[in-house]
Amino acid sequence: MRRVAIIGAGMTKFGEHWESSIRELIAEAGMNALIDAGMDGKDIDGIFGGTMASGRLTGQEHIAALIADYMGLNPIPSTRVEAACASGGLALRLGFIAVASGIHDHVVVGGVEKMTDVSSDETTVALGGAGDQEWELALGATFPALYALMARRHMTDFGTTEEQLAAVAVKNHANAAKNKYAQFQKEITIDEVLQSRPVASPLKVLDCSPISDGAAAVVLVPLEEAKKYTDTPVEIIASAHATDTIALNNRKSLTELRATKIAAKKAYEMAKLTPKDIDVCEVHDCFTIAEIMAIEDLGFFKKGEGGPASLEGRTRIGGDIAINTSGGLKGCGHPVGATGIKQAAEIFWQLTGRAADRQVNDAEIGMTHNVGGSGATAIVHILKRA
Amino acid sequence: MRRVAIIGAGMTKFGEHWESSIRELIAEAGMNALIDAGMDGKDIDGIFGGTMASGRLTGQEHIAALIADYMGLNPIPSTRVEAACASGGLALRLGFIAVASGIHDHVVVGGVEKMTDVSSDETTVALGGAGDQEWELALGATFPALYALMARRHMTDFGTTEEQLAAVAVKNHANAAKNKYAQFQKEITIDEVLQSRPVASPLKVLDCSPISDGAAAVVLVPLEEAKKYTDTPVEIIASAHATDTIALNNRKSLTELRATKIAAKKAYEMAKLTPKDIDVCEVHDCFTIAEIMAIEDLGFFKKGEGGPASLEGRTRIGGDIAINTSGGLKGCGHPVGATGIKQAAEIFWQLTGRAADRQVNDAEIGMTHNVGGSGATAIVHILKRA
Numbered sequence: 001m002r003r004v005a006i007i008g009a010g011m012t013k014f015g016e017h018w019e020s021s022i023r024e025l026i027a028e029a030g031m032n033a034l035i036d037a038g039m040d041g042k043d044i045d046g047i048f049g050g051t052m053a054s055g056r057l058t059g060q061e062h063i064a065a066l067i068a069d070y071m072g073l074n075p076i077p078s079t080r081v082e083a084a085c086a087s088g089g090l091a092l093r094l095g096f097i098a099v100a101s102g103i104h105d106h107v108v109v110g111g112v113e114k115m116t117d118v119s120s121d122e123t124t125v126a127l128g129g130a131g132d133q134e135w136e137l138a139l140g141a142t143f144p145a146l147y148a149l150m151a152r153r154h155m156t157d158f159g160t161t162e163e164q165l166a167a168v169a170v171k172n173h174a175n176a177a178k179n180k181y182a183q184f185q186k187e188i189t190i191d192e193v194l195q196s197r198p199v200a201s202p203l204k205v206l207d208c209s210p211i212s213d214g215a216a217a218v219v220l221v222p223l224e225e226a227k228k229y230t231d232t233p234v235e236i237i238a239s240a241h242a243t244d245t246i247a248l249n250n251r252k253s254l255t256e257l258r259a260t261k262i263a264a265k266k267a268y269e270m271a272k273l274t275p276k277d278i279d280v281c282e283v284h285d286c287f288t289i290a291e292i293m294a295i296e297d298l299g300f301f302k303k304g305e306g307g308p309a310s311l312e313g314r315t316r317i318g319g320d321i322a323i324n325t326s327g328g329l330k331g332c333g334h335p336v337g338a339t340g341i342k343q344a345a346e347i348f349w350q351l352t353g354r355a356a357d358r359q360v361n362d363a364e365i366g367m368t369h370n371v372g373g374s375g376a377t378a379i380v381h382i383l384k385r386a
Numbered sequence: 387m388r389r390v391a392i393i394g395a396g397m398t399k400f401g402e403h404w405e406s407s408i409r410e411l412i413a414e415a416g417m418n419a420l421i422d423a424g425m426d427g428k429d430i431d432g433i434f435g436g437t438m439a440s441g442r443l444t445g446q447e448h449i450a451a452l453i454a455d456y457m458g459l460n461p462i463p464s465t466r467v468e469a470a471c472a473s474g475g476l477a478l479r480l481g482f483i484a485v486a487s488g489i490h491d492h493v494v495v496g497g498v499e500k501m502t503d504v505s506s507d508e509t510t511v512a513l514g515g516a517g518d519q520e521w522e523l524a525l526g527a528t529f530p531a532l533y534a535l536m537a538r539r540h541m542t543d544f545g546t547t548e549e550q551l552a553a554v555a556v557k558n559h560a561n562a563a564k565n566k567y568a569q570f571q572k573e574i575t576i577d578e579v580l581q582s583r584p585v586a587s588p589l590k591v592l593d594c595s596p597i598s599d600g601a602a603a604v605v606l607v608p609l610e611e612a613k614k615y616t617d618t619p620v621e622i623i624a625s626a627h628a629t630d631t632i633a634l635n636n637r638k639s640l641t642e643l644r645a646t647k648i649a650a651k652k653a654y655e656m657a658k659l660t661p662k663d664i665d666v667c668e669v670h671d672c673f674t675i676a677e678i679m680a681i682e683d684l685g686f687f688k689k690g691e692g693g694p695a696s697l698e699g700r701t702r703i704g705g706d707i708a709i710n711t712s713g714g715l716k717g718c719g720h721p722v723g724a725t726g727i728k729q730a731a732e733i734f735w736q737l738t739g740r741a742a743d744r745q746v747n748d749a750e751i752g753m754t755h756n757v758g759g760s761g762a763t764a765i766v767h768i769l770k771r772a
Contacts, residue, residue, distance in 0.1 A: 001487065001488070021520060023520075052447055052448075053441050053447055054515075055439050055441050055442045055512065055515050056441045056442055056447075058519065059511070059514070059515050059519040059523065059524075060515050060519040060520075061438055061439055061442075061468060061470055061512075061515035061516055062438075062468070062469060062470035062515065062516045062517070062632065062758055062759050062762060062763065063468075064468075064469060064629075064763075065469065065470075065629045065630075065632055065758060065759065065762035065763045066518070066632045066762070068629040069629065069630070069631045069632045069633075069636075069762065070632075073629075074629050074630050074631060075628040075629050075630060075644065075645060075648045076628075076629060077627035077628065077629065078629050078763075079467060079469070079476060079480070079627075080467060080468045080469065081465060081466060081467050081468075082447060082448070082449075082450075082466045082467075082468060083448060083450060083451065083465070083466065084447055084448035084451075090465060094465070094480070097483070097484070097487060097489050098483070100487070101387065101483060101486070101487030101488075101489070102387070102487075103483050103487070125445070126441065126447075128445070129440075129441050129445050129446050129447035129448065130447055130448045131448070132452070133444065133445040133446040134407060134409075134446075137445065138445075241463035241465075242461040242462075242463065243450075243451045243454040243455065243459075243460050243461050243462060243463065243464050244451075244455075244460050244461060245455045245460060246448065246451055246452045246455045246456075247455075250455075258461065259460075259461055262461045372448055372451060373448050373451065376448060376451035376452070376455065377448065377450075377451045377464075
């Protein structure tokens, strides 16, 4: 297997793009990534794209063929994958495998979601398809409800507080305020989170990631070729994927995501690293409780210590480990299929010293953590300055 | 890269499964494939699944994680791909790459669609998402209309007749009548096709594949291990994938699918074979005209000769080349995501002498041809007795 590097990244601003259709969003991100990589489209021989619900939300399936067409790259193979909110991370993994195995040499990996063309009610139902449609969604258990159950249990078992949850949103908005691509470029306070409208107790509006439009893309090549294109390639040194039960009620624990723990363990083994080696990490904070569970499950903090660590600022830029410097799903926005690729783009920029005001000093090793549904899929990648 | 073999296949009956949900269909097919392979689920380390529109048609996305869960195979990686009606073929290709590259050792590849839980109008609109939603579907161009345009042009350019189109349906129903898994186990006549209700002239109801529920699965292992499980493995000796414009109006020709021609050329090169070497082939006959174009584009007949060849019986079992012995999409049914895998299952059974009354004598080499939309994706595999 060949070693694989990211040589360029691009994205659209995340937010409400009333003027753009899904094809325009992904083409903008893809072209930005190619320009960033200094590569011409004619040198690309494969595309992998992640989107969760383009069929439900825009009427358009077959999105990978559309991307190849709209970017002028026919007849190259173009593959769409879907793993709910982990669709982007899964696309990255398949692009990595394709280049590592020699099936493809130069690959664009993209993610996209256009979520604002339908009502937010319809979006909520479409997103509910990430969980168990028959045994959760059909009975009214939308995603805020499922994560509220996890939050309540975490609070009961470990004394996690609503203030600690709120600290996650405050930190992520502070990071997003320094990210020109972020949906929310506005700082918020703990009081504002605590006083925001309840969604599914204990989660309030400001504990929840928003509905967003957007796209992101990265360009992958074999590491041995990377220096032809850039002085600062970033190697993908680990890629791992694990699954768990689709329904929350079939899990032994509500306070951890087993798929995250298994994928992280595999990724650390593949990279021969431990959590202490990670300088910067994008985790899947679809709700504030999700970030607290993630930083525990990924091994950065012991189980139950994620809440206090967040409130104490240990996950801020300059803290023990910088978590979600992009602003995360909460601050940067969460166009579902794009999120996993935006995470990789952010880590690429961090490791190449291009993260502007949110730069982590001397970041050398970074991680991305992308979750599908309430944890039925987890995808973990470790990236390193090459 | 390792050589890869199919060691088992399984499917559900195709048809209207009012009593089963999508998870039950795929689990039934997957378990049948594992039993056929003589393999225990605990030996499987990866799943690839194809479905086109489970989100639109059943409310359930994240189907790969659901499959792993429902088959009791958590936490192994499980990946859903989508390429419209070629979703199954694309899943097979990714499973092949995963085993060939050593990423996985023992893989179940499945395809499924549950299409009858919504109205046929809703299904037609969902399927329209396989084409260009903005420039075709939104203007009323559903799939029968798009293929009718191709048929009309083929008739104008090459003198293809409605009787020749009808001969495709008659042959595929005759084959389906010998297939216990087929949706239609009933022979029809040319007159019945010609007198059936018009859908989009020149295509009539009996020129069109039906709306179906169903699932299919195959088990892949490295060829070197295959004989441990079966005396009759079938090697995948070529896998190719190509794309074309999503919209028909952007094509130079309406009488050929460029993606099919490119994928076929790649597959023949990879296998070092020519069309004359293929004994049996499952082609993508979503409409009768599609089979006529396919047998031309795959090189079995010259352009324009597909119609006469079909009417003369040259594509029957016992003819020059046996096309769609399963009954094809027309006779066997077309649960969209399942079709590409059913094609592989049928060829597996043909090459292992298990195709019962529809067996092709001494079949040694077979091909599958799976198309997404009106030809924006084509996937071609060549299989050989190992």
